[in-house]
Amino acid sequence: MGEVRELLAWAGRRRRHMTFRAAGTSLSGQAVSDDVLVEIGPFFRGARVLDDGVRVWTQPGVVGAHLNRLLAPHGTRSGPTRPRSTRR
Numbered sequence: 001m002g003e004v005r006e007l008l009a010w011a012g013r014r015r016r017h018m019t020f021r022a023a024g025t026s027l028s029g030q031a032v033s034d035d036v037l038v039e040i041g042p043f044f045r046g047a048r049v050l051d052d053g054v055r056v057w058t059q060p061g062v063v064g065a066h067l068n069r070l071l072a073p074h075g076t077r078s079g080p081t082r083p084r085s086t087r088r
Contacts, residue, residue, distance in 0.1 A: 007038060022060035
């Protein structure tokens with residue numbers, strides 16, 4: 001958390017823009033930046049399989065392939081989700 005505070009202070013002093021990226025493919029462009037892109041996914045990769053694979057708990061840095069490896073022993077998997085920009 002201290003590193004994020006330092007980055008925000010740095011960006012403020014220099015009038016820079018930052019975009020934070022946690023995980024995923026960014027098919028709709030959320031992790032595209034014309035300035036500073038901050039990759040925070042490696043710090044948020046916790047995941048737990050619950051109820052024998054019926055439910056999962058994940059942090060925002062967990063990617064689908066990793067989650068599916070955790071779910072495989074339970075005979076289930078997580079499907080892809082459409083980007084919010086394409087939902088109606």
